[in-house]
Structures are given as structure tokens and as C-alpha cells.
Amino acid sequence: MKNIPVSALIGLFFTGLYFLAAVFAPLLAPYGMAEIVGDVWEPASDQFLLGTDNIGRDLLSRMIYGGRTTIFIATAATIISFVTGSVLGLLAAVSGGWVDQVLSRFVDLIMSIPTLIFALVVLSVMPVTVPVLILVMGLLDSTRVYRLARAVAVDIEVMDYVEAARLRGEKMGWIIFREILPNALSPLVAELGLRFIFAVLFVSTLSFLGLGVQPPEADWGGIVKENKEGIVYGIPAALIPAVAIATLAISVNLVADWVLNRTTSLKGGRG
Amino acid sequence: MSDPFVRVRGLKIGATVYPPGEKPHDIEIVHGVDFDLQKGQVLGLIGESGAGKSTIGLATMAYGRGGVEITGGEVWVNGRDILQSGLRDVRQLRGAEVTYVSQSAAASFNPAKKIMEQVTEAAIRHNKFSRREAEERAVALFTKLGLPDPENIGNRYPHQVSGGQLQRCMTALALCPEPDLVVFDEPTTALDVTTQIDVLAAIKEAIRDTGVAALYITHDLAVVAQVSDRIMVLRMGDMVECGPTDQIINAPQQEYTQALVSVRSIKHAEQEPTTEPVLTVRDITARYPGTRYDVLRDVNVDLHPGQTLAVVGESGSGKSTLARVITGLLPPSGGSIDFAGRRLSPTLAGRSLEDLRELQMIYQMADTAMNPRQTVGTIIGRPLEFYFGLKGREKQKRIQELLDEIELGDGFQDRYPAELSGGQKQRVCIARALAAKPKIIICDEVTSALDPLVADGILKLLLELQKIEGVAYLFITHDLATVRAIADSIAVMYQGKVQRYGGKTEVLSPPFDDYTDLLLSSVPEMKLGWLEDVIAHRKMESAGN
Numbered sequence: 001m002k003n004i005p006v007s008a009l010i011g012l013f014f015t016g017l018y019f020l021a022a023v024f025a026p027l028l029a030p031y032g033m034a035e036i037v038g039d040v041w042e043p044a045s046d047q048f049l050l051g052t053d054n055i056g057r058d059l060l061s062r063m064i065y066g067g068r069t070t071i072f073i074a075t076a077a078t079i080i081s082f083v084t085g086s087v088l089g090l091l092a093a094v095s096g097g098w099v100d101q102v103l104s105r106f107v108d109l110i111m112s113i114p115t116l117i118f119a120l121v122v123l124s125v126m127p128v129t130v131p132v133l134i135l136v137m138g139l140l141d142s143t144r145v146y147r148l149a150r151a152v153a154v155d156i157e158v159m160d161y162v163e164a165a166r167l168r169g170e171k172m173g174w175i176i177f178r179e180i181l182p183n184a185l186s187p188l189v190a191e192l193g194l195r196f197i198f199a200v201l202f203v204s205t206l207s208f209l210g211l212g213v214q215p216p217e218a219d220w221g222g223i224v225k226e227n228k229e230g231i232v233y234g235i236p237a238a239l240i241p242a243v244a245i246a247t248l249a250i251s252v253n254l255v256a257d258w259v260l261n262r263t264t265s266l267k268g269g270r271g
Numbered sequence: 272m273s274d275p276f277v278r279v280r281g282l283k284i285g286a287t288v289y290p291p292g293e294k295p296h297d298i299e300i301v302h303g304v305d306f307d308l309q310k311g312q313v314l315g316l317i318g319e320s321g322a323g324k325s326t327i328g329l330a331t332m333a334y335g336r337g338g339v340e341i342t343g344g345e346v347w348v349n350g351r352d353i354l355q356s357g358l359r360d361v362r363q364l365r366g367a368e369v370t371y372v373s374q375s376a377a378a379s380f381n382p383a384k385k386i387m388e389q390v391t392e393a394a395i396r397h398n399k400f401s402r403r404e405a406e407e408r409a410v411a412l413f414t415k416l417g418l419p420d421p422e423n424i425g426n427r428y429p430h431q432v433s434g435g436q437l438q439r440c441m442t443a444l445a446l447c448p449e450p451d452l453v454v455f456d457e458p459t460t461a462l463d464v465t466t467q468i469d470v471l472a473a474i475k476e477a478i479r480d481t482g483v484a485a486l487y488i489t490h491d492l493a494v495v496a497q498v499s500d501r502i503m504v505l506r507m508g509d510m511v512e513c514g515p516t517d518q519i520i521n522a523p524q525q526e527y528t529q530a531l532v533s534v535r536s537i538k539h540a541e542q543e544p545t546t547e548p549v550l551t552v553r554d555i556t557a558r559y560p561g562t563r564y565d566v567l568r569d570v571n572v573d574l575h576p577g578q579t580l581a582v583v584g585e586s587g588s589g590k591s592t593l594a595r596v597i598t599g600l601l602p603p604s605g606g607s608i609d610f611a612g613r614r615l616s617p618t619l620a621g622r623s624l625e626d627l628r629e630l631q632m633i634y635q636m637a638d639t640a641m642n643p644r645q646t647v648g649t650i651i652g653r654p655l656e657f658y659f660g661l662k663g664r665e666k667q668k669r670i671q672e673l674l675d676e677i678e679l680g681d682g683f684q685d686r687y688p689a690e691l692s693g694g695q696k697q698r699v700c701i702a703r704a705l706a707a708k709p710k711i712i713i714c715d716e717v718t719s720a721l722d723p724l725v726a727d728g729i730l731k732l733l734l735e736l737q738k739i740e741g742v743a744y745l746f747i748t749h750d751l752a753t754v755r756a757i758a759d760s761i762a763v764m765y766q767g768k769v770q771r772y773g774g775k776t777e778v779l780s781p782p783f784d785d786y787t788d789l790l791l792s793s794v795p796e797m798k799l800g801w802l803e804d805v806i807a808h809r810k811m812e813s814a815g816n
Binding site for chain 2: 159160161163164166167168169170178179182183
């Protein structure tokens with residue numbers, strides 16, 4: 001773990017900070033998440049480090065709990081999208097023929113509908129619970145991962161070492177997970193960081209529109225929604241979750257870049 | 272004698288390397304090279320890959336490719352040191368006074384522009400000629416270089432002419448602005464032997480007629496002997512020897528040059544087939560899915576246990592397709608293959624594990640034949656584990672045995688392919704094939720990507736292993752010298768058909784059919800005046816007909 005560039009250190013630091021805050025939210029938050037402890041939109045003070053929100057709840061506590069929800073949903077959705085997207089993408093590339101055609105055309109079909117509108121339609125029909133939210137986000141996002149995984153794998157699939165594995169009589173599983181996946185990992189890892197950010201933005205957007213995390217549960221998009229009227233009166237409460245989203249996005253990207261650099265090394269990325 | 276037109280003194284070239292896990296550092300790749308070049312003279316630069324020959328060639332245009340930087344010395348062209356000149360001056364020089372012919376014309380031409388536009392571009396840009404003059408000159412050059420329909424060929428796009436023709440167009444491109452020096456960087460390496468000879472003759476004539484100076488870079492000593500007046504032998508950025516072509520070829524002073532000249536000294540006496548063939552290919556016809564053209568037509572060959580069958584031909588003759596049919600990657604549309612007394616299924620899916628194990632393959636590019644993210648131990652160990660169920664200590668022991676057999680020894684198990692040299696990579700691929708204890712190994716151009724001395728080592732190793740393991744080789748190659756070195760029987764392929772087939776001595780002795788004659792006579796020989804002899808001989812023949 002030597003020679004970590006400064007940018008990656010910064011990224012690691014902030015990413016770690018957010019994730020730790022998410023994990024230990026109940027210990028860190030000075031007040032309860034839905035507890036009304038002060039006046040409406042009180043400015044920052046010793047008592048309320050970030051002030052209070054539109055109905056007098058402590059903003060810092062809500063930010064910490066909201067971060068927990070946002071990061072949890074985004075992480076879960078990213079994992080789902082990655083597992084489905086990359087497995088199906090690699091499968092399509094290795095199988096070729098009609099398997100590839102059916103999967104690819106289906107993905108094209110899904111992608112031709114704007115993701116946000118599709119999600120809004122599905123979520124207005126389904127009960128909006130966290131598992132449903134995660135599943136919808138994860139599956140919609142997996143189309144992007146599928147396309148990338150397939151595109152990368154198609155190039156690797158024609159390499160002689162894959163042909164050699166086929167001639168050896170290897171099963172599909174070995175070819176996908178031992179021959180192709182390790183070589184497709186760098187672009188996929190870079191995409192992982194990016195997709196996580198998109199998931200954060202997506203869940204925030206949905207919550208802002210009222211179809212994501214339901215009150216009184218908090219998430220960063222929901223906090224922006226609750227406090228957006230304050231902006232007119234010069235109250236910065238809505239900007240704080242926005243800053244949190246931006247810093248998380250940048251720091252995760254810095255980490256992803258560094259991982260990408262490490263894994264592109266042909267020594268196997270473990271050196 | 273007047274001052275030499277090109278004078279290089281103490282040329283040093285460096286580059287920054289980025290080894291994984293270490294800090295980037297600078298290394299020197301050319302350590303002080305001197306040479307002179309007069310107008311009308313051709314200097315051949317020869318050496319293995321990594322010897323610095325292309326880098327030196329580009330340095331005469333004050334150019335460093337990639338992260339390469341000229342760190343010291345002088346390069347005088349036309350009476351000025353171009354390394355001290357500003358960028359504006361250098362721009363005047365490139366493409367006007369010094370031009371460059373690259374190895375792959377196909378990759379160097381812009382596919383979206385017509386040939387004429389690209390050939391005349393430099394001359395017009397540098398205001399040497401008006402567009403009309405430049406085009407006239409280009410047509411004259413096309414004629415001189417023996418291109419068909421010289422008046423109109425410029426109106427074609429690069430993909431509309433053949434590889435050999437495009438390489439000649441590139442030579443026309445380089446000669447069009449009336450340069451004083453042309454750098455030829457492996458201009459015939461990517462071509463078939465039968466095409467190479469025409470391009471070589473055209474280049475030689477063009478150099479003589481225009482009186483330019485030329486640097487001719489190649490790894491093939493026999494080729495450079497045909498075109499250059501003097502030869503400089505390079506090795507790892509140092510000059511080994513420099514002298515007149517005659518002396519380098521016939522009386523090399525240095526040990527390394529002697530090794531280069533005497534390469535391909537392997538002698539392998541033909542063996543008579545003794546037992547039943549292990550592989551019998553009968554009436555194989557094949558085409559690629561979605562095409563209407565048979566790539567293979569009625570191919571019949573036999574391979575006997577412990578022997579080598581060489582399949583020779585130009586690119587496009589169907590020799591690699593034959594390998595794909597035998598391995599089951601391309602099911603044939605007709606014919607049958609018998610292997611070790613049993614009928615082979617035409618498709619890969621229909622073959623038993625035993626069939627797959629006993630039929631192994633080694634590829635041309637060892638780079639892409641090994642997974643870059645697996646260690647040598649994993650690569651060689653996988654067939655052991657997969658076919659024989661070897662595990663743990665036993666597997667380790669067998670891997671080490673195989674590594675010893677391919678003369679690599681200790682400490683290679685944990686290395687990644689990127690940490691091996693070209694020859695070592697090919698050895699690991701051989702070990703992987705051997706690990707399966709096969710009856711046949713198909714070798715698809717296994718030495719053509721390697722330097723001559725390294726290729727020699729690989730061939731020796733293959734012959735050695737054949738003696739020990741009794742494995743038969745189906746050896747696909749375009750290189751007749753390789754065939755002479757290792758084959759027991761030969762199949763000459765042309766346009767998907769076996770043109771000539773039989774024992775080595777029989778195939779390589781007259782009377783020849785037309786194609787085999789052309790192929791055999793096109794292989795460059797390491798003697799002065801060979802090119803002229805062949806061309807004169809062919810002219811006489813065609814006049815006689």
C-alpha cells in the first residue's frame with residue numbers, strides 16, 4: 001500500500017469519512033433523526049453545528065442519518081447493477097449468437113426509455129419501499145454495465161488465450177471468470193466508481209421528486225427537498241446536502257482513478 | 272571527397288521507463304553511434320528488436336517516437352546540426368529534405384483520402400512543386416516503381432490497392448518531394464516473399480535513379496545485403512560492426528555478426544514415415560460462415576508420429592484456416608479428419624477431452640496467447656490440473672520439470688508474461704502445450720514474430736523436444752528457411768489448395784511447378800547480387816514465353 005498519490009489519499013479520506021459516518025450514524029448524531037429540537041431554520045451555533053431544518057430538526061443529525069440511507073441505497077443498487085450487468089454482459093460476449101442478440105436487444109429496448117421516467121413510472125405503481133427502490137435502480141443501471149462489460153469482453157474474447165482455453169475444453173465459467181474477467185476489471189472498476197456516483201445522484205433525484213425515500217426517513221435528496229424554500233430567504237440548509245453529494249462524488253472518483261491505475265499494470269495489479 | 276551529406280556523431284538517445292511498482296527512471300537506449308552517409312549511398316541498419324535501429328533512423332529527422340528523447344551527439348544533415356535547429360527549421364527538413372517509409376503502409380496511409388493527395392501532400396506543402404508538377408512527378412514515380420496503371424492509380428483509395436502496391440505508393444510518397452535522404456524502416460517486413468522481391472527491386476531502382484541517400488532499416492540480413500552499400504550492425508544501442516556489405520556478409524569480424532550471418536544452421540535430416548499416420552486429413556473443404564468462397568479446397572495431408580509436416584504458403588493461402596479446421600474451431604463443409612485411429616468430430620463441442628488433450632496448439636503471437644493476468648505457474652499448471660487432476664506439490668514438481676525442459680529453470684513460476692522476453696514467452700507457450708502430453712502440436716507461425724537468433728533457439732528446442740516426447744508437429748509457416756530446418760514432409764499451399772506435397776527432399780528438388788518455383792526463388796539469399804540475378808532470370812523467362 002505504498003506510493004499512494006495525494007489525490008487518492010484525499011479521496012480515500014473523504015470516502016472513508018462518509019462511509020464511517022454512515023455506519024456509526026446512531027453513535028455520531030447528536031440528536032435523533034426525526035426529533036424536533038429547536039426553531040425553524042436556526043443558524044449554525046454551538047448547539048446545532050449546521051443549524052436546524054424547516055421544522056426545527058438538527059440538520060447535522062439528519063445529514064448523518066441521511067448519508068447513511070443514501071450511501072446504503074446507492075451501494076446496494078451498484079452491487080446489484082454490477083453483478084447482473086457484468087455477468088450478463090460477459091455471458092453475451094462469450095456465447096455470441098442468439099443469446100447475445102436476445103440480451104443485447106432487450107437491453108437496447110430498456111435503454112431507449114429515459115431512465116428517470118421509467119423509474120418514476122415503476123415507482124408510482126409499486127409500493128415505494130427501500131428494497132423496491134434498490135432493485136429498480138440496480139436493474140435499470142445494470143443496462144449500462146452490461147453494455148460496457150459486453151464491449152470490453154468482445155475484444156478480449158478474440159484473444160488467442162481465450163481460444164487456447166476453448167481448445168483446452170474449458171467450461172464457460174472458467175472462461176468468463178478466470179480468462180476474461182481479470183482482464184476486463186480495469187474498465188469495470190472505473191465504471192464502478194462512476195456508477196456509484198450516478199446511483200447517489202439518482203436516489204437523491206428520486207427523493208427530491210418525492211418518489212424515493214419517504215419521510216420521516218431522511219436522505220440527502222429529501223433534505224434538499226425539505227429545505228429548498230429556505231434558499232429564497234438566504235438560508236443555506238439546502239446547500240449542505242448538495243455539497244455532501246458533490247464531495248462524495250469527487251472523492252469516490254479519485255479513489256476509482258487510483259484503483260484503475262493500479263489494475264492496469266500488467267504485473268497483475270497486486271504489486 | 273566532399274563532406275558527407277549525413278554525419279552522425281556520438282548520437283545518444285534516452286527514454287523514460289515506467290516499471291510497475293518502481294519510480295519512473297531514465298534509461299539510455301542508444302549509446303553513442305557514429306556514421307556518415309554520402310549522397311547516392313545506402314546504409315543498412317540491422318539488428319534485433321530493441322537494438323535501436325528505428326530510433327536511430329528517426330533521429331536523422333530529429334524525431335523521437337513516444338517518450339524517446341535525443342539526449343546527446345550531433346546529427347548533421349546538409350551542413351547543419353539539426354539537433355541544434357529550432358522547431359521551424361526541423362519542420363522544413365521533415366518531409367522535404369528527409370522523408371520516411373514505415374513498415375506498415377496500410378497503417379500509415381489515411382484511409383479516407385485518395386493516394387495521390389497523400390503522395391503529393393508533402394511536396395506541395397513545402398512549396399517544392401505546384402500541384403500539377405507534383406502530380407506529374409508522382410505519376411512518373413508510380414511508373415518507375417512498376418505500379419499498374421500509373422496514370423490512374425492515384426485516384427484510388429488505399430484499401431483499393433494490394434499491400435505490396437501500397438508499400439510502393441509509400442515509397443513514391445517519400446521520393447515525391449525530391450528528398451536528399453530517405454529512411455526506410457522495415458519496408459518489406461510485412462509482405463509475402465513473392466511480393467517482397469518486387470518491392471525490393473522497385474526500391475533499389477528508385478534509389479539508384481534518383482540518387483538520394485538512404486538509410487535502410489531491417490532485421491533481415493539477406494534483404495539488406497541486396498540494397499545497401501554499407502551495413503551497420505547494431506545491438507542493444509551499440510554499434511557492433513560497420514563496413515561494406517561485401518565484408519559484412521562474407522567476412523564478418525565480430526562474433527555477433529558471425530552468428531547473424533550463420534543463423535539457420537540447423538540440419539535436420541528427413542525421416543521416412545515408418546508407421547501409420549497419426550493425423551489424416553482427407554478432402555477437406557472449408558469456408559467461413561456467411562461467405563460464398565471456399566478457403567480450403569480438397570486438402571489431403573498426412574502427419575506421421577514423431578515427425579514434422581510443414582505447411583507453407585503466402586498469407587491468404589489457407590494455411591492457418593487448415594489449422595482452425597483441424598482444431599475444430601471451423602467445422603469443414605466437406606471431408607474428414609482421422610486422428611490416432613479415430614474419426615474426429617468436425618466441431619469443437621463434439622470432441623472428447625482426450626481429443627482436445629492430444630491436439631495442442633502454439634500461436635504466432637505469444638503475447639496474446641497467454642493471459643496477461645496469470646502467472647507462468649498458472650498458465651502451465653492449468654492443463655496439468657485440468658487434464659490430469661494434478662494438485663499441490665505434485666503439480667509444482669511437474670511445472671518445474673516442464674520449465675527445465677524449455678530451459679527456463681527456477682524463479683519463473685511467479686512471473687507474469689509481461690516480465691518475460693519474446694523468446695521466453697514462446698517457450699512458456701511450448702511448455703503449456705507439452706503439459707497436456709499431446710500427440711500433435713500445431714505450430715502456427717511460431718517463430719515469425721521473433722528475432723532470428725531467438726527463433727533459431729526455439730526451433731532447436733522444438734526439435735529436441737520432438738526427440739524426447741515423440742510429438743508430431745504440424746508446422747505452419749511462410750518462411751522457407753524454417754521449413755528446410757525442421758520439416759520431414761512439406762505441403763505447399765496456394766489459394767486454398769495443396770500445390771505440392773511430399774517428403775522434404777522431393778518437394779524441394781526440381782522439377783518444380785510454377786508456383787513452388789516462384790516461392791522458392793523469392794526467398795532472399797545472403798549473397799551479393801542475388802536480387803539482380805533473380806529479376807534478370809524472371810525477365811528472361813517471361814521474354815521466352
